[in-house]
Amino acid sequence: MNTTIAILGRPNVGKSTLFNRLLGQRKSIVAPIEGVTRDRIYAKVEWLDKEFNLIDTGGYLPKSENLIDKKVKLQSEIASEQADILMLVVDGRSEITSSDRALAKMIKITGKPCLLVINKVDNPENEINTFDFYELGINKQVCISAHNGRQIGILLDEISLLLPKVVKKNINEKSISFAIIGMPNVGKSSLMNTLINENKSIVTNIAGTTRDSIDSYLTYFKNSIRIIDTAGLRKKSKIDDSLEFYSNVRTLRVIDECDIAAVLIDINKGFNNQDKNIIRYVIDQGKGLIIVVNKWDLVSKQTNTMKDIKEDMIYEYPYLKHYPIIFISVKEKFRINDVLKNVLEISNKNKNKIKTSELNTLLEKVIKYYPPPAVKGKEIKLNYITQVSQSPVVFNIFVNHPTLIPIQYTRYLDNQLRTELDLKGLPIKISFKKK
Ligand code: GDP
Ligand code: GDP
Numbered sequence: 001m002n003t004t005i006a007i008l009g010r011p012n013v014g015k016s017t018l019f020n021r022l023l024g025q026r027k028s029i030v031a032p033i034e035g036v037t038r039d040r041i042y043a044k045v046e047w048l049d050k051e052f053n054l055i056d057t058g059g060y061l062p063k064s065e066n067l068i069d070k071k072v073k074l075q076s077e078i079a080s081e082q083a084d085i086l087m088l089v090v091d092g093r094s095e096i097t098s099s100d101r102a103l104a105k106m107i108k109i110t111g112k113p114c115l116l117v118i119n120k121v122d123n124p125e126n127e128i129n130t131f132d133f134y135e136l137g138i139n140k141q142v143c144i145s146a147h148n149g150r151q152i153g154i155l156l157d158e159i160s161l162l163l164p165k166v167v168k169k170n171i172n173e174k175s176i177s178f179a180i181i182g183m184p185n186v187g188k189s190s191l192m193n194t195l196i197n198e199n200k201s202i203v204t205n206i207a208g209t210t211r212d213s214i215d216s217y218l219t220y221f222k223n224s225i226r227i228i229d230t231a232g233l234r235k236k237s238k239i240d241d242s243l244e245f246y247s248n249v250r251t252l253r254v255i256d257e258c259d260i261a262a263v264l265i266d267i268n269k270g271f272n273n274q275d276k277n278i279i280r281y282v283i284d285q286g287k288g289l290i291i292v293v294n295k296w297d298l299v300s301k302q303t304n305t306m307k308d309i310k311e312d313m314i315y316e317y318p319y320l321k322h323y324p325i326i327f328i329s330v331k332e333k334f335r336i337n338d339v340l341k342n343v344l345e346i347s348n349k350n351k352n353k354i355k356t357s358e359l360n361t362l363l364e365k366v367i368k369y370y371p372p373p374a375v376k377g378k379e380i381k382l383n384y385i386t387q388v389s390q391s392p393v394v395f396n397i398f399v400n401h402p403t404l405i406p407i408q409y410t411r412y413l414d415n416q417l418r419t420e421l422d423l424k425g426l427p428i429k430i431s432f433k434k435k
Pocket of ligand 2: 184185186188189191295296297298328329330331332
């Protein structure tokens, strides 16, 4: 699991400017998720050969809200529970404030590695004023300008020094990592416990992963499935109930770490907007996805209830048609093992690279049925397709004008490939390359 770094600091010191600046340095970022008040609060950053996750704690509460105490408390919670390294941002152009002191004190209590980032030092002349900040007791200091990018490379080098040298792989490579996610009270822990009790399983504490993570390994038809511990997800926020559940960085970390995620929903409550966001996040991350509708025992059933509900869901979120939607009741142990069956099926689909010859025969057929339209008077030619990655499934299609492919045509190809190749449950990506 990647090291997670939290950006802490009182309002207006430049946290979100720094967050965006660090993302701007990236070689790649993977689909950040929407936060409560800002667009992005969590993202993966790559710097040289290292990778880390970044949290902008400023994104958790509205800026206008004048609740400094609350912010400090919330940041403490994030710092102590979710981050491995802390960056305290202060404003290099102002005096130290009581909030700076409170945050510095809290950081020291956590005992975690930390950096003091003195921001708004837009040019070298400003640096003379920054010695005062040693009073905060954080010895590692970097003066930067998040705004104009000054010394950001130095900051990243300092961060790199704090990151672990080798990423330890102490997770059983052969097992399929599976996560059960969803809103509170949909039945996640009930499902997890039932799966563990009904199958041969071991519950292990894996050293070196997250602080309090306890994963379970169970054997299902000779396959080892690791159920990632989501205990943290069950903990309700102590600070603010209105905090969006899925903004919880733990959810995002669990998704990053899994191969396949099941999004659990309560049949009586249906989809929530946050479910929709999280589903999109799972897909964007290239993870396998299963929609599990729980509490089937609570609905009065008619002949077509299941089919109707499924159709309604797909009507509402058309992209769900490419993912399994299953109905279970944990309480009545109805179809519980369908969950594992689907995990296994998706995982098996992912194992073999599709033959290039098979792909090209298919592409030919698909183009013949519906050729790409000419764009700006230019004829578009799709020459060749090949699978370049299995997890996630990525296809390269070589074309004469990669930038001119209309989005509708991409969707058509996506649809055809998924249907013909039976990739249900797996997200796929199509990348157009210049021939
Ligand atoms: P946050 O509340 O800590 O997330 O702060 P913001 O990132 O929203 O920044 C607050 C204000 O400080 C904005 O007006 C930024 O443009 C400004 N700011 C941020 N970084 C710098 C910097 O390096 N130099 C200067 N001069 N202004 C900055
Ligand atoms: P979590 O917050 O998502 O982990 O949800 P829990 O597993 O704690 O379950 C929340 C509540 O839903 C508990 O009272 C469970 O007993 C109940 N529950 C879970 N699964 C079912 C089910 O299939 N049917 C019914 N009727 N209740 C369920």
